Amino acid sequence: MLTEWKRRRAAKRVRPGDGRALRPFRWWQLLSGRKLFHLPLVGEGGRRSVYTVDVRHWGRQGGDEGKAHLYLDGAHRAESTLPAGFPVEGGTIEVALSGFGLKRAHYVTAEGADQRLVPDPRSAVGRRLRFDREHPVVSRCVGAVSVVLLVIGVGLNVLQLLEPIAGIPPVVERFGRFESPIHLPLWLNLAFGFGAAVAGMERGLRLRYHWLLDAAGN
Numbered sequence: 001m002l003t004e005w006k007r008r009r010a011a012k013r014v015r016p017g018d019g020r021a022l023r024p025f026r027w028w029q030l031l032s033g034r035k036l037f038h039l040p041l042v043g044e045g046g047r048r049s050v051y052t053v054d055v056r057h058w059g060r061q062g063g064d065e066g067k068a069h070l071y072l073d074g075a076h077r078a079e080s081t082l083p084a085g086f087p088v089e090g091g092t093i094e095v096a097l098s099g100f101g102l103k104r105a106h107y108v109t110a111e112g113a114d115q116r117l118v119p120d121p122r123s124a125v126g127r128r129l130r131f132d133r134e135h136p137v138v139s140r141c142v143g144a145v146s147v148v149l150l151v152i153g154v155g156l157n158v159l160q161l162l163e164p165i166a167g168i169p170p171v172v173e174r175f176g177r178f179e180s181p182i183h184l185p186l187w188l189n190l191a192f193g194f195g196a197a198v199a200g201m202e203r204g205l206r207l208r209y210h211w212l213l214d215a216a217g218n
Contacts, residue, residue: 007092010085017069017076022052025122035125037105037117043089049073051088053095053105053117068095093117100197101125101204116207128205143206146199150213153196156182156189 025036035055042048052071068084070077070093078086083096083104091109095102102125105117119125132139159180184192203209 006083007085007094010080010083010094011087011092013084014078014080014086017071017078020076022054022071022074022076025120027122030124030127034123035102035105036120036123037125038120039088039093039107039115039117041089049089051077051086051093053086053093055082055095055097055102055105066097098200098204098209100200102207103204103209105207125205125207128202132206142202143208146202147213149192149195149199150203152192153199154213156184156192 025034033056035053037053037055039051039053040048041051050073052074054069054071056067066082067079068082068086069079070086070088080086084094086093086095088107091107091113094104094106094108096104105119107115107117109115119129121127121130159182163180
């Protein structure tokens with residue numbers, strides 16, 4: 001959850017929208033980095049409204065990379081660079097990116113309650129969550145493999161960083177010389193790096209993020 005200070009900074013980045021209509025998600029945008037999330041809210045008097053967050057992660061998106069757009073009932077209401085904090089009725093919609101996808105797309109009420117937005121069922125995130133519902137055992141196995149690959153990636157990164165640091169003369173004099181016990185061929189290093197990248201993307205589709213695992217995989 002964003003702190004109050006971060007939330008105030010995010011609110012300052014919000015710019016008013018131009019009222020244009022929300023474009024539907026198309027199948028070819030699965031690999032374009034577009035993310036689409038919805039939040040139905042019931043306001044005063046029982047009126048139901050739908051907020052939609054349209055996030056562009058990467059690729060040529062007309063200058064929208066790294067931006068989030070907020071729509072209210074299909075009309076463009078606001079936009080912001082990321083991380084974004086959109087003030088809405090009863091709270092704030094918070095959106096943040098990791099290196100491989102979204103790590104946060106939540107509605108936080110004024111009382112502090114936290115609710116994840118609903119991904120569009122046609123989007124990559126929506127399809128991944130549907131797979132999780134329909135094949136929970138396989139989904140858990142995929143998630144476990146993702147964690148293992150990221151743990152291996154973190155371990156290799158630590159060893160690769162530690163060896164040159166431990167070669168600094170003052171460090172050698174105090175602690176002795178450190179040599180990594182693991183020496184992998186280039187192709188295997190590349191394979192583990194690719195696996196960690198895929199694992200990070202898979203976790204991004206589930207809006208899972210850990211500061212050490214996923215940051216190291218970026």
